[in-house]
Amino acid sequence: MACKRCGGTGSIPIDHMTVQECLCSYAMYLKQTMDKEILAAPAIRVTPFYDPPEVDFTKKSHMIKVWWDDLLPHLRRILIKKGRKFRLKIVTDEHLKRVWLGTESYKAKQASQSEDTPYENLADLIGERYDLVIIRLGFLGYKNVAMPGILLEALKIREVACKPTWLIEEPNSPWGECHRSYSIEVAEHIQRRYPSLTYKGQERTAPPRGVDAKPKSPVEDVALEDMELPESIVAPGTVLSDTKFKPKLKPKSHDNMVESQDSVVDRLANDKVLCSAKKKGRRS
Numbered sequence: 001m002a003c004k005r006c007g008g009t010g011s012i013p014i015d016h017m018t019v020q021e022c023l024c025s026y027a028m029y030l031k032q033t034m035d036k037e038i039l040a041a042p043a044i045r046v047t048p049f050y051d052p053p054e055v056d057f058t059k060k061s062h063m064i065k066v067w068w069d070d071l072l073p074h075l076r077r078i079l080i081k082k083g084r085k086f087r088l089k090i091v092t093d094e095h096l097k098r099v100w101l102g103t104e105s106y107k108a109k110q111a112s113q114s115e116d117t118p119y120e121n122l123a124d125l126i127g128e129r130y131d132l133v134i135i136r137l138g139f140l141g142y143k144n145v146a147m148p149g150i151l152l153e154a155l156k157i158r159e160v161a162c163k164p165t166w167l168i169e170e171p172n173s174p175w176g177e178c179h180r181s182y183s184i185e186v187a188e189h190i191q192r193r194y195p196s197l198t199y200k201g202q203e204r205t206a207p208p209r210g211v212d213a214k215p216k217s218p219v220e221d222v223a224l225e226d227m228e229l230p231e232s233i234v235a236p237g238t239v240l241s242d243t244k245f246k247p248k249l250k251p252k253s254h255d256n257m258v259e260s261q262d263s264v265v266d267r268l269a270n271d272k273v274l275c276s277a278k279k280k281g282r283r284s
């Protein structure tokens with residue numbers, strides 16, 4: 001049945017010079033472009049992550065502790081309100097690793113034979129064309145010696161482009177020395193530049209993911225000959241972050257959002273919050 005607003009044309013004349021896009025056209029656009037799991041999330045009318053003009057977390061980098069399923073309705077709301085120009089990219093740490101290793105593999109093949117296969121590198125995957133990149137942590141099946149450096153490289157690509165990144169830490173994949181993407185270097189970088197916040201949604205339980213029972217040194221090295229070119233697939237996933245949060249201020253009317261350490265000074269002053277690894281061991 002044709003839309004009653006626009007008669008099925010998708011636009012509504014404002015005057016003889018201008019037309020406005022009809023809601024039906026925009027709804028169709030969202031349906032075609034939104035990730036399926038975001039589209040299927042429950043509709044909500046307010047979100048503490050985006051309430052312009054005062055609140056817009058999409059413009060700043062954060063480490064967010066939240067269950068992915070609890071975040072989806074908020075992403076849905078944000079995408080609806082942001083409009084057509086807003087570009088969101090969601091990846092997992094495992095996907096970053098796969099692309100990085102694929103790029104290295106491609107370079108190795110290029111060196112040995114003249115192959116002209118297109119490949120995707122990290123800058124293609126999460127570069128400046130995206131207004132917001134969400135990296136879900138905790139998807140590695142095993143510790144990889146290159147992973148913390150890959151994660152750090154991805155973050156720096158975004159920082160150089162002056163574009164925000166959310167790191168998502170799910171409660172069953174706590175960020176710390178047992179995490180398979182963890183190193184002291186990347187943890188310190190995140191501590192300095194990615195203010196932590198926790199979104200308290202539903203009570204949930206899930207088996208641990210992307211973490212080892214106890215810290216162990218990397219066992220898998222980068223073996224280029226075993227690699228294949230990356231697939232252009234985004235693996236579904238979830239994320240995680242650091243272990244302690246110091247509640248500092250509550251955004252208005254957002255009872256389940258706790259923001260902490262939003263200045264570098266505060267974070268440096270609370271250095272103990274960072275990685276238990278510093279205390280526990282490797283350096284002592």
Ligand SMILES: [Zn+2]
Nearest residue numbers: 003006022024
């Ligand atoms: Zn219409």
